[in-house]
Amino acid sequence: MEDYSKYKDFEEKTWQRHLYDINNLPFKEYLFKYHKSMNSYNSEEWSKWQSKYIEPGFSKDRYEEMIKNFGYSSYDDHDFIKQNMFYNDLQKDERLDEETRKFIGFMAGSHFFDKHESSLQDWFNSNYWTRPDLTDNYLEYKLDYTINQLLDMPYGLNYFKSILITLNHWRR
Known part of the structure; x- marks a missing residue:
């Protein structure tokens, strides 16, 4: 793993300091410092996802809009039944807000x-x-916290949201 100690004395709000902090601060302190609220970039990206894909995907009269926006070739490319099943399953999890569900x-x-x-x-x-x-063969991708653990931490939901919009799954 790379040594980020060289970034310790960088000014706050620089990417170098952020790298130092994520690798050196206790995780709960990191969440407090960087995810007490969503930063403007993540908040803007989250809002774009909501308005462009998520809300149209949950409104039958806007399905075609979502299909076009997402780049699907047809309505059948998206499983609306499974989408609603998972959404309904998540209704019980009070740690998540409606947008995240x-x-x-x-x-x-x-x-x-x-x-x-x-x-x-x-x-x-x-x-x-x-x-x-x-899998376990790729330890550099193994996180210290599961989603369940993260959602039980203060500001964990904001961190979770910031990661959801950057998952490799969206790279097509």
Whole structure:
């Protein structure tokens, strides 16, 4: 692993200091410092995802809009039934807000869980939740916290949201 100590004395709000902090601060302090609220970039990206894909994907009269925006070739490319199943399953999890429940439902509809042969429960309990295509052979991708652990921490939801929009699954 790279040594980020050389970035210790960089000014706050620089990417170098952020790298230092994520690798050196206790994780709860890191969450407090960087994810007490979503930064403007993540907040803007999250809002774009919500308005361009998620909300249209959960409104029958806007399905065609989502299909076009997402780049699907047809309505059949997205599994709306699975999307709604996952969304409904997440209604019980009070740690998630409505937007995040819908986002994860949308992930299911876009075949995230099929592609990785993973259940929602397995994904929430995995230390490889950002890269479910990898296994214990790739320790550099193993996270210290599962989604379940993260959601139980103050500001963990904001961190989770910032990662959801950058998952490799969206790179096509």
